[in-house]
Amino acid sequence: MSPSKPAQSIPERTGAVFFVRVACRELKQMSIDNGMSIGRLCTDGGVFFFDRDRFDSALLGRGLRRNEQVVIGAHRLRDGSAWLHWLGRDNGDIWAPEPDRRPWLAPLTLVLSPLPVVAALALPAGVNIFVVLLQIVLFSIAGFSLLWAVYRLVVLAHPGRRRVARGLQAFRAGELAALHEPPTLRTPDTLQLADGLHGKLGVLQDTLSSVDVVFRTYGSGRTSYSVHEYRLACAGEIFSLRTGAWELRRFIDPALIRRAPLFLAAGDHVSLLSLVADGEVRGLLNASDGLAHVTYKGTGTTPMARRFILGLAGFFMVLLPILGISFEIYDWYDRGVGPDYWDWLDLVTLNAGMLLIVTLILCGLGLIGEIAHRVYLRHREERPIEKILGIAFAWRLRAGRSPTINEFF
Known part of the structure; x- marks a missing residue:
């Protein structure tokens, strides 16, 4: 298949989708005892990983010949390797995951997620432990349903996922856009250290x-x-x-x-x-x-732990202003009048106070953690x-x- 446009180099951005023709070098799999099986395809244009359970086992069983030319749709990972989404062979075989059989399930769940909340609020009021437990269950069902539906809709609307799907569709029709130029990689040298x-x-x-x-x-x-x-x-x-x-x-x-x-x-x-x-x-x-x-x-800290802590801090920095705005809007609605100058001033003051409190708490926890790490690691080899x-x-x-x-x- 000849590309219609000049080949461009694979983008360096993490998560960038690309399509490339490469020659196979080695295909291996790693099985994990809970049923997962991960594949690794080494080519002259990089390394590609994929979840074997998402592909047709009959097609995977036919294997790939050494130096066989294949077309791959993938996205880049942080270290320069890639995650394989689909693979096309010259004999017509296409490795691709099965399409979502129930694309309507996530939108339907999103629409129906408020129903458990309505049912919980419709229960008779009173001090009854069984009613309270049932309300908690209904609220939990509504919350989990909402989160799952939003997650699936975000995944379905993900630009990279949609671009991969368009590339696969174009490849099947023989109209795939310009392929990227595979990088030239050297085989890593052995360490200059003796065993x-x-x-x-x-x-x-x-x-x-x-x-x-x-x-x-x-x-x-x-x-x-x-x-x-x-x-x-x-x-x-x-x-x-x-x-x-x-x-x-x-x-x-x-x-x-x-x-x-x-x-x-x-x-x-x-x-x-x-x-x-x-x-x-x-x-x-x-x-x-x-x-x-x-x-x-x-060690005292790790990049993964830093990313987690910063993400958690950012989550609370966003969550509290959202809660403050929600309370104020509900108060305006409950009064039945539109907000005036003093209402907007109260909203800004409330959010500023919440952000200040969260910032002080996070800074205090960070200082305590840093002191604990220094005291703990000072006595370690x-x-x-x-x-x-x-x-x-x-x-x-x-x-x-x-x-x-x-x-x-």
Whole structure:
């Protein structure tokens, strides 16, 4: 298929949708014990991940030949890899997820979500525990229904998702717009460090002989927690990595995924970076796909934690003004008169006061957290996480890739 326009380079922006013709190099899968199966397609134009459960297993079973030319519709992830949405082969096979069988369900749920609230308000008033419990259940149903419907509608209206669908439709009709030019990537070099101990850092470079991902629960009762544990067989030894990201990824639509998964498979050549103090693997460089993974466990702060805290603070900074405006509007409606100058002044004063209180609370919590971290980490042995990050950054840059490191926890 010849493009109708000159090929352009793949956009660097995270989440950008692109269509590219590449040659296949290697296709592997990683199975997780709760039924998930993630695929990784390495090509001469980058690495593509996809959820195998969303595609027809019969088509996936036919595999791909080495150096076979395919057309891919995908979106870019933070580290420069991509998430595959569909794939077209020259023999006519198209890997694409099944279309939504019930596109009307989300709009219908959004329309019907107020009904439980109306039913709860229509119940007879009185001090009756059963009536109160029923009202709580009805309000909860309405809230969850509303959230799910809004989420599905946002996903359906997502620009990237719609562009991917248009690209697939154009490909099937033989009218796909200009394909992007695949980047030229170098194979990552091996580390210039010999296997063994380098101060407080341990290095091991070898090929994985087997990889198992199992779901484990540690502790008991309220102190229990569950994680996905990677058991890696490398150089005759068993290493373990833990991450809790897979449970969340199951509920995220592919169009919203921005981080590459921690994908490992037998045959991958990896560099394991561990700490002598505890022997845990804190860094992993995968030469098979060019991705670097680091955990900040045991450090004072992590990029993922910062993003979560900033997002939570931003949520409350937006939520409280919305609540204040809602109360004021309800008060105007209850009085049956339009707002005057003093009403608008009260609204501004109320929101300003709420924002000031939230800001002071967040600043106080941040100061307490910073003091606690400093007191806690002052008595801990220094951990060379900076050295691991430096090795990972330099390794990525030498291969001509972005200095983005994936964090696992």
